Amino acid sequence: MSLPIYLIGARGCGKTTVGHLLSKTLGYAFHDTDHHLQTSLQCTIAQIVAEEGWESFRMKERDSLIAVTADSSVVATGGGIILRPENCQFMRDNGRVFWLSVEPDELAKRLDAEPENEQRPTLTGRPITEEMSDILKVRSPLYSSTAHHIIDATLPPQEVVDHILQVLSQQRAG
Ligand SMILES: Nc1ncnc2c1ncn2[C@@H]1O[C@H](COP(=O)(O)OP(=O)(O)O)[C@@H](O)[C@H]1O
Ligand SMILES: O=C(O)C1=C[C@@H](OP(=O)(O)O)[C@@H](O)[C@H](O)C1
Numbered sequence: 543m544s545l546p547i548y549l550i551g552a553r554g555c556g557k558t559t560v561g562h563l564l565s566k567t568l569g570y571a572f573h574d575t576d577h578h579l580q581t582s583l584q585c586t587i588a589q590i591v592a593e594e595g596w597e598s599f600r601m602k603e604r605d606s607l608i609a610v611t612a613d614s615s616v617v618a619t620g621g622g623i624i625l626r627p628e629n630c631q632f633m634r635d636n637g638r639v640f641w642l643s644v645e646p647d648e649l650a651k652r653l654d655a656e657p658e659n660e661q662r663p664t665l666t667g668r669p670i671t672e673e674m675s676d677i678l679k680v681r682s683p684l685y686s687s688t689a690h691h692i693i694d695a696t697l698p699p700q701e702v703v704d705h706i707l708q709v710l711s712q713q714r715a716g
């Protein structure tokens with residue numbers, strides 16, 4: 543059995559895309575906290591936020607993080623998972639945490655191309671480039687202090703996966 547692998551980082555950095563690919567390569571299960579939350583509650587994130595607010599979403603997200611955590615699994619988290627210190631501690635204690643780091647302009651480009659509004663209601667009400675820049679100013683230190691490893695996720699998804707695999711094999715060897 544191997545410890546869970548957690549992927550953290552801003553909206554659009556590729557946690558879901560890369561996590562899925564990585565899990566297939568490793569033969570691990572794949573979980574996504576947003577997907578778990580939406581299927582178990584049978585509603586979208588946009589609906590939860592509109593009806594109950596962000597704080598309620600953050601509580602449900604924590605429940606999903608705990609529910610999906612298992613050995614031999616890759617867990618793609620939501621971009622705001624690090625806003626709760628107990629989530630950061632939980633991920634560091636229970637597995638290996640990788641921050642998929644991408645600059646705000648590239649994030650905005652990806653999110654503009656595929657907004658998935660039902661999963662990603664606006665966080666600030668600002669245009670997407672400014673929103674990602676503002677959000678990263680606050681969150682980058684949290685991603686950094688939570689991650690065991692930082693990965694350049696501007697590369698194509700398969701290359702991001704290869705880098706994560708390299709880190710994991712170095713770790714196993716060392
Ligand atoms: N490494 C990458 N290079 C280019 N586009 C990417 C990359 N990873 C993901 N994408 C694209 O960016 C968008 C957001 O990806 P997603 O995996 O949903 O990110 P997250 O789960 O971190 O919000 C999708 O349209 C996806 O196809
Ligand atoms: O950055 C955030 O606060 C959020 C990111 C989203 O997930 P992705 O990072 O997978 O887009 C989703 O959890 C929710 O809309 C909140």
Ligand SMILES: [Mg+2]
Nearest residue numbers: 557558576618
């Ligand atoms: Mg995602």
